[in-house]
Amino acid sequence: MSESLAGKRFLIGYALSPQKISTFMKDSLVIHARERGVDLIPIDLNKPLKEQGPFHCVIHKLYDAEWRKQLEEFSLQNPTTLVIDPANAIDKLQNRVSMLEFVKELKIENLETPLQVFISDDSSESLQDAMTREGLRFPVIAKPLIADGAANSHQMSLVLNQNGLTKLNPPIVLQEFVNHGGIIFKVYVAGDHVKCVKRKSLTDISEEKLNTSSSENLISFSRISNFAAENQSDGESFAELMEAAEMPPLSFVNEVANRMRDALKLHLFNFDMLRDSRIETRYLVIDVNYFPGYAKVPEFETMLTDFFVDVAHEDAKQ
Numbered sequence: 001m002s003e004s005l006a007g008k009r010f011l012i013g014y015a016l017s018p019q020k021i022s023t024f025m026k027d028s029l030v031i032h033a034r035e036r037g038v039d040l041i042p043i044d045l046n047k048p049l050k051e052q053g054p055f056h057c058v059i060h061k062l063y064d065a066e067w068r069k070q071l072e073e074f075s076l077q078n079p080t081t082l083v084i085d086p087a088n089a090i091d092k093l094q095n096r097v098s099m100l101e102f103v104k105e106l107k108i109e110n111l112e113t114p115l116q117v118f119i120s121d122d123s124s125e126s127l128q129d130a131m132t133r134e135g136l137r138f139p140v141i142a143k144p145l146i147a148d149g150a151a152n153s154h155q156m157s158l159v160l161n162q163n164g165l166t167k168l169n170p171p172i173v174l175q176e177f178v179n180h181g182g183i184i185f186k187v188y189v190a191g192d193h194v195k196c197v198k199r200k201s202l203t204d205i206s207e208e209k210l211n212t213s214s215s216e217n218l219i220s221f222s223r224i225s226n227f228a229a230e231n232q233s234d235g236e237s238f239a240e241l242m243e244a245a246e247m248p249p250l251s252f253v254n255e256v257a258n259r260m261r262d263a264l265k266l267h268l269f270n271f272d273m274l275r276d277s278r279i280e281t282r283y284l285v286i287d288v289n290y291f292p293g294y295a296k297v298p299e300f301e302t303m304l305t306d307f308f309v310d311v312a313h314e315d316a317k318q
């Protein structure tokens, strides 16, 4: 664990949506950080940023052009204030092609990304032809290209056959659905601090189900991993399945997290990882999110405060 600060206060300004403030800036975090020398100070979005502060560091999750402009101006005026993270580094995670391209380039053993093809809104090629060109077979998941936090950026469709393709609205990516036993691993990263948790996911699809002629061509869903197991009719058996699922090796999780952090040049993110049901050593990253819902991680207050204290120590060295 990181040491506390020797009597000095470290001032962190935060710029977050009201919804994010209510889920992340919990009293438990603010108090824990305060006790260790870190003050978390709200940035007033109705006032110019350059009139606020002083801050040693700014953390933020806002994507609009106006905020970007304010941040740029602020950084020019306050070159010693750390901005965690720079807007241009976050950009890569707002597009479901670039967020996985870089993972592929890391070439980590046993780590892959699912096959996928991007379909633009002005493409003349049929969706089926694009799938064939890339060697994609059903089932596939259709995901909106842009992942900017808007509700529709989480609107997914599981497409079971060719008829389902007609209901999709490009720009989208069509991604190979990988059977993974109904459980997803979410790896949260805050600087050097890494935690992996299990979460509910889509259940496996058998060849049999795929080949049964039913009326279902496409199943729409959104934010599946946020649904608590107890809301499910199969609650008890799901809880058992969850309990029994083995976590990925810690050394592997840490290696992937560290390599991703260095490549992205980001401090605050998480990634969703599946374990292939057929090949137990094969893991696939399917999603990478900027400044995710840390409050869902056990003892997130300690994790985040440790990170803030690390930043303060780094800052003090400069």
Ligand SMILES: O=P(O)(O)O[C@@H]1[C@@H](OP(=O)(O)O)[C@H](OP(=O)(O)O)[C@H](O)[C@H](OP(=O)(O)O)[C@H]1OP(=O)(O)O
Pocket: 019, 020, 023, 061, 147, 148, 149, 150, 186, 223, 225, 226, 270, 272, 287, 289, 290, 291, 292, 293, 294, 295, 296
């Ligand atoms: O709200 P939460 O706690 O569910 O957090 C969301 C994340 O959930 P997770 O921590 O991965 O379970 C969520 O992750 P997923 O995309 O659901 O894997 C996103 O990071 C989401 O942000 P945005 O809507 O994409 O900007 C996050 O939403 P924001 O709180 O940042 O709006």
Ligand SMILES: Nc1ncnc2c1ncn2[C@@H]1O[C@H](COP(=O)(O)OP(=O)(O)O)[C@@H](O)[C@H]1O
Pocket: 114, 141, 143, 147, 153, 154, 155, 156, 175, 176, 177, 178, 179, 180, 184, 200, 201, 202, 223, 224, 225, 272, 274, 286, 287
């Ligand atoms: N390639 C895939 N194979 C199997 N399940 C997937 C795949 N991609 C996504 N899923 C499921 O769909 C959920 C949402 O997809 P994800 O890409 O994580 O979008 P979001 O950004 O909305 O979280 C995942 O948490 C997982 O349960």
Ligand SMILES: [Mg+2]
Pocket: 272, 287
């Ligand atoms: Mg996800």
Ligand SMILES: [Mg+2]
Pocket: 147, 287, 288, 289
């Ligand atoms: Mg996401």
